[in-house]
Amino acid sequence: MSYSLSAKNIVKTFGKDFLAVRDLSFDLKAGESVAFLGPNGAGKSTTIKILCGILSPNSGEAYIKGHKAGTLEANKSLGLVFGTRSQLYMHMTVLQCLSLIGEIYYLTGQAKHNRINELTELFEIGDLLQKRVRTLSLGQRMRCEVVAALIHKPQVLLADEPTIGLDIIAKNRLRELIQRWQKEEKSTLLLTSHDLSDVEVLCNRCILIDHGVKKFDGPLASLKGSLSDLRRIQITVSDHTTPSFVTDKKTIVPLHNDEFTHRYELKTSVIPMSDALSELSKHYGDKLQDIQISEVSLEEVLAFRYKDRTGNEKFSS
């Protein structure tokens, strides 16, 4: 099977004894959206740099659309977005920048104009084309950065922290636009981000690495492992003198309380949610004003998994 992106037994060392990536292998199919996660210093950036040909591995190989990473053909199939590094020229207009970047990727003439028009419509940057890059807001600039990365219709997009520094509205908009683009062009996305809401919105698979070793590769939902059936219930009461629910069975565990808010944690594999809700409503009666149920967030899951680094806790799965 031919993959959009492949890493095969990659090993990369710096200096004599620092092993940044150890025997890392994974494959991405066409159209997949994959999050590439790991704590700082895990080897994410080194791997990304190997995938896009900036670094060469000591052993192992990386391929983009079947072409060895770093070769002309591989580079032509690859789009890059770096949230912390602009590809645009501050003093020129967006259109001039897109035109030049298109030419860097051998896109010229009518094909270039058509592609710019296509992406202008898709990413809604029509009103920005004649503006100088230095006059754009960060959100506007990031949309243009993504367009610049996609100008040559890459089959694989490597996005490194594309929403860094954006406010929530700009973030949501950029995510929506990336989703729309991916749906239309059926390209592969490899995303690294410390903002896990990016990951939850854009990706359905996740690769987790730590100390250069792959720790997890699978659907985002299974990343939660033993925490997947953990639920939190937050109850708002009308009377602050209402006591908390306590049970000897330890199926519903009370967490910290505020005056009008009581919090509990439970595992649905131990007690079904319907039973838990029934017991809680029996306890609170007419003093119960509101109930909120939430799953464990991806942040918490990763924090739980990262604890393994310090040796405090082992991985749950």
Next chain:
Amino acid sequence: MKNSLLESTSFHTRHAWFNIREQFSDIPTALASNALIPFFVWILSRVWERFNSHQANFTLNEIIIYIAITELLFMTFVRLPSLNRASGDFSLSLARPRSWLMTSFSGFFGRSLGGRIFMLIILTFTIPLLGAKAGDIFTASLRLFILLPWLGIIQGLFSLFFANAQVLWHQTNYFLLPFGKIFLVLGGVWGPIADFSEPWRSFVLKLPPSDIFFQPAYFCIKGHFYQTTPTEWVLRTGVLVISLVVINIIFFRVAKERHQAFGG
């Protein structure tokens, strides 16, 4: 092969043009940053008149033009912001389908040419206000305009050398200032080499800085090179260009190799 060479030449020409236009993209700022240069030329020409007018190689009219041209060439020679941009692009360019060496070179060439044309326009219109003859300035500007592409190539290669060095050893940034000062003196920007005493004059005339600052300025004013023929000047600068190309290719290969050692 021929097609790819043509395509590459066409792209780098357009890239250079893009960089020329970038120099004109913010005219008010560029005007403001160049506004004091005519004043600077006026002060230097008065200082020269006070201390060196007895040398008799140049008249006051000529020395004003000489100072304007050498300052124009020197102030657009190996600029740190351009070097930073090129060395900052090094990593990214390895993930792009175009050569960093060529793209950086065409960028340097375009930016220096654009900057020099911009300054030349300002000086052509302001220098007559300092007392120089408008006709002489126009002729000198025209001659300089003809030399600018070739001087731009040399400037681009020197900049590329420093950008390569910056990727290899970032500490080389600290050498830029002394390097600039040495070129300032040996290039005759401080004072025309023709006014140096012997044996220094003959020695300094043989060095590359005199070929890229003093000789072009002398040619623009007098219509001929100082104690050398146009063919000899072209040959000497040609050897300089070839040497810089070779050095840059070697440096780039080493830089690419060394880049692997510190994580890109």
